[in-house]
Amino acid sequence: MIKKTLIAVGALLILFPTMAFAEDPSAAQLNMGLNALWIMMAGVLVLLMQGGFILLETGSTRMKNAGHVAGKTIFTVGLCSLVYWAVGYGFTFGGDAGEVLNKFIGIGSFLFEPGLAAGEGENYPSSIFFVFQLAFAAVSLSIAWGGFAERAKLSVYLIFTVVFSAVIYPVIAHWIWGGGWLAADGAQDFAGSTVVHLTGAMAALAATILLKPRIGKFNKDGSVNEILGHNQVYTALGVLLLWVGWFGFNAGSWLAVGDGFFGFVAFNTQLGAAGGAVAAMLIAWMLTGKADITSMLNGALAGLVAITASCAYVDPWAAVVIGLIAGVLVFFSAKFFEKMKIDDPIYALSVHGAAGVWGTLANGFFATEELVTKVGIGQPGLFYGGGAQQLWVQFESVVVCGAFAFAAAFGVLWIVKRMFGLRVTEEQEIIGLDLSEHGSYGYPEQMKKTGMSA
Numbered sequence: 001m002i003k004k005t006l007i008a009v010g011a012l013l014i015l016f017p018t019m020a021f022a023e024d025p026s027a028a029q030l031n032m033g034l035n036a037l038w039i040m041m042a043g044v045l046v047l048l049m050q051g052g053f054i055l056l057e058t059g060s061t062r063m064k065n066a067g068h069v070a071g072k073t074i075f076t077v078g079l080c081s082l083v084y085w086a087v088g089y090g091f092t093f094g095g096d097a098g099e100v101l102n103k104f105i106g107i108g109s110f111l112f113e114p115g116l117a118a119g120e121g122e123n124y125p126s127s128i129f130f131v132f133q134l135a136f137a138a139v140s141l142s143i144a145w146g147g148f149a150e151r152a153k154l155s156v157y158l159i160f161t162v163v164f165s166a167v168i169y170p171v172i173a174h175w176i177w178g179g180g181w182l183a184a185d186g187a188q189d190f191a192g193s194t195v196v197h198l199t200g201a202m203a204a205l206a207a208t209i210l211l212k213p214r215i216g217k218f219n220k221d222g223s224v225n226e227i228l229g230h231n232q233v234y235t236a237l238g239v240l241l242l243w244v245g246w247f248g249f250n251a252g253s254w255l256a257v258g259d260g261f262f263g264f265v266a267f268n269t270q271l272g273a274a275g276g277a278v279a280a281m282l283i284a285w286m287l288t289g290k291a292d293i294t295s296m297l298n299g300a301l302a303g304l305v306a307i308t309a310s311c312a313y314v315d316p317w318a319a320v321v322i323g324l325i326a327g328v329l330v331f332f333s334a335k336f337f338e339k340m341k342i343d344d345p346i347y348a349l350s351v352h353g354a355a356g357v358w359g360t361l362a363n364g365f366f367a368t369e370e371l372v373t374k375v376g377i378g379q380p381g382l383f384y385g386g387g388a389q390q391l392w393v394q395f396e397s398v399v400v401c402g403a404f405a406f407a408a409a410f411g412v413l414w415i416v417k418r419m420f421g422l423r424v425t426e427e428q429e430i431i432g433l434d435l436s437e438h439g440s441y442g443y444p445e446q447m448k449k450t451g452m453s454a
Contacts, residue, residue: 028121031123031257031258032118032122032123032124034257035123035124035255035256035257036118036124036125036128038252038256038257038262039124039128039129039132039252039255040128040131040132041248041252042132042247042248042249042251042252042253043128043131043132043134043135043248043252044248045244045245045247045248045249045252046132046135046136046139046245046248046249046252047131047135047138048241048244048245048248049135049139049142049241049242049245049246049249050073050074050077050138050139050142051238051241052238052239052240052241052242052243052245053073053139053142053145053238053242054069054070054073054074054238055234055235055237055238055241056234056235056238056239056242056346057069057073057145057146057149057238057345057346058070058230058231058234058238058442059229059230059231059232059233059234059235059236059237059238060149060229060235060345060346060347061149061150061229061230061345061346062150062227062228062229062230062432063230063231063432063442063443064431064432064433064434064435064441065149065150065432065433065434065442066230066434066441066442066443067434067438067440067441067442067443068154068432068433068434068437068438068442069149069433069442070442071438072145072154072157073142073145075157075158076141076142076145076157076158076161077138077141077142079158079161079162079165080134080137080138080141080161080164080165081134081138083161083162083165083166084133084134084137084138084165084166084170085111085112085130085134086110086111086166087110087166087170088137088165088166088167088169088170089109089110089112089130089133089134089170090106090107090108090109090110090112090170091105091106091107091166091167091170091171091174092106092133092170092173092174092177092178093106093109093133093174093177093178094106094107094108094109094110094178095107095108095109095179096108102179102180103180103181103184104171104174104175104180104181105170105171105174105180106170106174106178106179106180112130114126114127114130115127123255123256124255124256129255132252132255133173135248136173136192136195136196136249137165137169137170137173139196139200139249140164140169140192140195140196140197140199140200141161141164141165141169141200142200143196143197143199143200143201143203143204143348143352144160144164144200144201144203144204144207144348144409145157145204145346145348146201146204146208146344146345146346146347146348146349146352147203147204147205147206147207147208147211147344147348147349148160148204148207148208148211149345149346150214150345150429150433151211151214151423151424151429152207152211152422152423152424153420153421153422153423153424153437154433154437154438155420156413156416156420156422159412159416160203160207160409160412160413160416163408163412164203164409167408168199168203168404168405168408168409168412169195169199171404171408172194172195172199172401172404172405173195175187175397175400175401176189176194176195176397176401177189177195182393182396182397182400182401183377185393185396185397186377186378186379186390186393187377187378187393187394187396187397188309188310188313188360188363188367188372188375188377188378188390188393188394189308189309189360189397190250190253190265190308190309190310190311190312190313190375191249191250191253191308191309191311192249192253192308192309193305193306193308193309193310193355193356193357193359193360194309194356194357194360194397194398194401194402195401196308197305197308197352197353197355197356197359198352198353198356198357198360198398198401198402198405199401199402199405200348200352200405201348201349201351201352201353201356202353202402202405202406202409203405203406203409204344204348204349204352204353205342205349205353205406206406206409206410206413207409207413207422208342208343208344208349209342209410210410210413210414210417210422211422211423212343212423213341213342213343214227214343214345214429215426215429215430217343218341218343222341224338227345229345232293232294235294235297236293236297239297239300239301242301242304243273243300243301243304246269246273246304246308247266247269249308250265250266250268250269250307250308250311250312251263251265251266251269251311253265253312254312261312261374264312265311265312267316268307268310268311268312268314268316268319269304269307269308269311269319271307271316271319271320271323272303272304272306272307272311272319272320272322272323272326273300273303273304273307273323274300274303274320274323275303275319275320275321275322275323275324275326275327276299276300276301276302276303276304276306276323276324276326276327276330276355277296277297277299277300277303277327278299278324278327279299279303279323279324279325279326279327279328280295280296280298280299280300280302280327280328280330280331281295281296281299281327283295283327283328283331284296284331287331294347295330295331295334298330298331298334298347298350298351299326299327299330299331301330301351301352301355302326302327302329302330302350302351302354302355303322303323303324303326303327303355305326305351305352305355305356305359306322306323306325306326306355306356306358306359306362307319307322307323307326307359308356308359309356309359309360309362309363310322310359310362310363310366310367312371312374312375313363313366313367313368313371313372313375313381314362314363314366314367314368314371315366315368315371318362318366321366322358322359322362322366325358325362326355326358326359329350329354329355329358330347330350330351330354330355333349333350333353333354334347334350337349337350357398357402360394360397360398361391361394361395361398363378363381363390363394364381364382364388364390364391364392364393364394364395365381365382365383365391366381366383366384367379367380367381367384367386367390368380368381368384369384369385369386372386378390378393424436424437
C-alpha cells in the first residue's frame, strides 16, 4: 500500500511539478497543467498523422517511388517547422498589425520565442499552443503533396514548402482562426475542414494541373488506365493512423480539459468517420458489384474531413449524416476528377477537397443553438431556426479560402515551372524517383528482382 502511494505521488509530481513547490496549488494551476498536458498529447497525435500520410501515399503509389515518398515527407515537415516558426505563426496569430490590417493578416511573433511556462492567467503555455498549431500546418502541407505524387522534382517540394508554410496556409488560418475578417463574420470551422483540408486540396489541384498526368494514366481516346498502388495494407494502416490522430486534431482543438466537452467532440468524430467508411463501401459495392477497399478507405477519411468543421457544433445523429454524405460524395467526386483528366493519385481532391467543402457547409444546416452558444462562434444552422445566415457565411468561407489557396499555389508553381521546371524527365519518371532523385531504392531487393519499371 505504501509503495503504491509513493508511486502515485511521484507520478503526480512529474505531471504537475508545481505541486512539489507549493503546499496548496491553486485550482487555476491544476487546470492549466491539465490543459497543457492534453494539448501537448493532442499535438503529438496530430504530428503522428504524418506517419499515416507516409503509409497512405506510399501504399497508394508504385514501389519504385516508395523511398522518395517517405523521405520527402520527413524533409518537408522539418522545413515546414522552421518556416512556420520564423514567419508563418506570426502571420497567423501575430497581434501587431493594427485594426484594419489585422482583418487580412497577422503581424508579430516572428522567430517566435515562447515563455518558459504559462503566464499569469493563461490557460496553457504558448509553447504548447505553437507545437499544436505547427502540426496542423504540416498536415495541410502533406495533403497538398497528393497533387505532386510520382512526378515532381524534389526541389519543387523545397520551394513550395517555404511559400506554403510562410504565406498560403497562414493567411487562411488567420482569416478564420487568427481573428481575421471571416472570424468576425462568424465562420465556423472548428478544427479545419476549410483551413487545413480545403487549403491543402486546392494546392494539390493547382499542382496536378500544372504537372499534368503521370505517364500512362490516360489514353489518347480519353480512357483511363488504373495505376495501382503497390501495398494496400500500407494504405489501410495509414488510414487507421490518421483516424487515431484525428482525435488529437478535433478533440484537441477545444484547447481545454474543463468539463470534458472534448469527449463529445471525439464522440462526433468517431461517428462521422464510421458513416463515411460504411457509405463509401456500400455505394461502391452497389454500383460496381465489387466491395472496393480503396473507396472504403477514402470514405473513412472523407467522413473525418467532413466532421472536422462541425464536430463541436452538431448533434450525434447529424455527425452520422454528415459522414454518410461524405462517403457517397467522395466516391462520385473521384470519378468526376478522372473524367476531367485530373490525375490525383492519393485522392486528395475528393477526400480533402470535396469532403472539406461539404463539411464546412454542413454547419450551415446542422449547427444547434446550444452548441453554438457553447463554442461561442456564429449562429445556429438552417434546421435549427438560424435561417440562411450561417449557411451563407460557410459558403463565403469555402469560396474565398478555396479560391485564394488555388490562385496562390497556382501562381507560385507557374513561376517555378517557367524558371526551373516542375516535373522530372520522362526517363526519370519511368526509372522511378527513388533512383533518379535519391540514388537508391526504398525496396532494393525487390527492385533487383522485378526491374526498374515496377
